[in-house]
Amino acid sequence: MNTTARGAVIHAVGAKWEVEDLALAEPGPGEVRIKVMASGLCHSDDHLVTGDIPNALPLVGGHEGAGIIDAVGPGVTRLAVGDHVATAYLPACGTCAWCAQGMQYICDTGAGMEAGFMLDGTARFSSGTSGRPIGAMQRLGTFANYLVTSQAQAVKIDDDIPFDVACLVSCGVATGWGSAVNGAGVRPRDTVMVIGVGGVGINAVQGARHAGAAHVVAVDPVAYKRERALELGAIHAYATIEDAMPFVHSVTNGQGADNAVVTVGVVDGRLIADAFSAIRKEGTVAVVSIGQNQPGIPISPLELVVYAKHLRGVLFGNCNPTRDIPALLDYYKSGRLKLDELVTRRYTLDQVNDAYSDMHAGLNLRGVLIHEH
Template identity: 55%
Template sequence: MKARAALLWEQPGKWQVMDVDLDEPGPDEVLVEMVATGLCHSDDHMAVGDVPLPHLPYCGGHEGSGIVRQVGPGVRTLKAGDHIVTSFVPSCGACRWCAGGLQNLCDNGARILTGAQLDGTFRMRADGKDVATMSMLGTFADRQVFDEQSCIKVREDVALDVACLVACGVPTGWGSAVHAGEVGVGDTVIVIGVGGVGINAVQGARYAGARHVIAVDPVAFKREKALELGATEAFESIAEAADFGRGVTNGQGADTAIVTVGVIEGQNIADGFNAVRKAGTVVVTSMGSPLTTGVPVNLFEISMFQKRIQGALYGMGSPRESVPRLLDLYADGLLKLDELVTRRYRLDEVNEAYADMHAGRNIRGVIDFRH
């Protein structure tokens, strides 16, 4: 069958929207008509070359939602007509990590940068060449074939053009505060970078009962949105935020600092480390280059002050638990999703959307395939 998709043909490069060939769903796979996909910074890392790709051409996108239109042999949990949200880690449910409630660390995660499906083959072709997909998904396409393990069935009374946000940005940010940061009632929390992920760390920290949720971002628009969505204070620099955090904690420092900048450097982690109190936690959520190493932290403080640096993938939550729960919170008015969407774009506008992201004009852009 035919589909229309945004592909990357070189690194660095621009997304090229074109017609592609798509296979029918095979065993344990489903064909999904895409309704929407969020424009996450992680996909842009591929376009600018922050993360080397093993295979080109490449279909981006991993924050998707849609409707199942066809199921292949052996599919047990989905049927035609079901609404789904994608999972960028295809959780098997049987490995050590899944069995221990850590679906975000499923052994299948080792394959998500290969560009191929679980069986090592491809479902999409362009100009006669196999097309790799982001995280075994490739949601920058108006229809796509996914493994059943990459799909989470969701309630049908939530609009899919906002439900797509709980595929990545929302649970990653929310969980960075609630799970990884273990934010508690009365805490002081600093969120460094309040884009599509950080803004949800703000929401999560506020929901968990933090007294001070301090947002840090050089872009005024993002600071304003953070204050609308739960931040109690907002500053342009981490230096100002750290000073304020010490000022409201008798000089001790914040309980938790969450690093959610767009492109992380070791200094960002060091800034969070210097801003937290004894036994405080620095949550590192931002994705960096696998070729970059080094964090300039004080080695005396890390042991003698008992500080903790905690990495967080998918907010340290399990996709099949987090996605339905967050949509329930949204339905109950306890989580804001509509307010996260700054603008909706057509697929043909994907490069414009990322230009807006780089310019600081978006909290989250969404491609709406219905337009």
């Protein structure tokens, strides 16, 4: 038995999102159907359009979602019909070697997600006209108003949390917050540089402030984003790393920042090298941004070794979805994390291409898609 959904599909690199009627399979063993109420319009979904993240196409977009469990398949134990949930764009099986060590963000069941199919190799979405199977971004597809996914990719949340802010914690907030707290290891009194303060970086600013940083320095060429960063925890904001360095040196005895978090939309090796040069001895650069392999990262091996610097990649803020999504929402409820202030504009599904045009124009801190039912 199939139900129907309406969602935004990307068919080819460089194309526009197309809103289509979709057929949706019933949830299988260990799977749930979610009535999606809201979806974050994350830059990662735009990477499908630009080709910066290689995926098999077509795909139903969207991985930041919040909604209500509408149906459950056989063997579901974590969730029940009527539960409010946020999606987890990375699964957490709970039993692999990585999950057992508290590293759900690299769970083994995340392998092969670029195809958009479930672990059994089949799709849950299909074209409502041709019947062709269609994959889903991160095995989710929150740009559709209904989706089917594994119970390992849905986290129960409190019923009183608005869906339009809960969805943001599914990726952007957790990734940004964790990139500072977990990835860069920010500590009290640190001087932290956050390079790129869009939907992810703005939460690295919040995370660094939460961790006790004395100086959170935001770097972004867009004036609007610099202004918002100052509202959400940054002490100073500059257009470039070069512009920021006189202040950083003035508060670190010329040593450089303790940490740098790279959260630009698309990164290249030169920018990573600039961030690496901006940190002190034993400092850490945490790279969150997606980029290409060429032309490489032009850092000096001598500088890496003699100054004992750290360069690391960070995935989902090195967070554990089952623990950290509820924890971040608890911070929100207690006033320690700002979520309402992140949402610049809400869009309908039919406005999805307008939303990404606004993102590229630097008009949004975060856009949110509100589904109709």
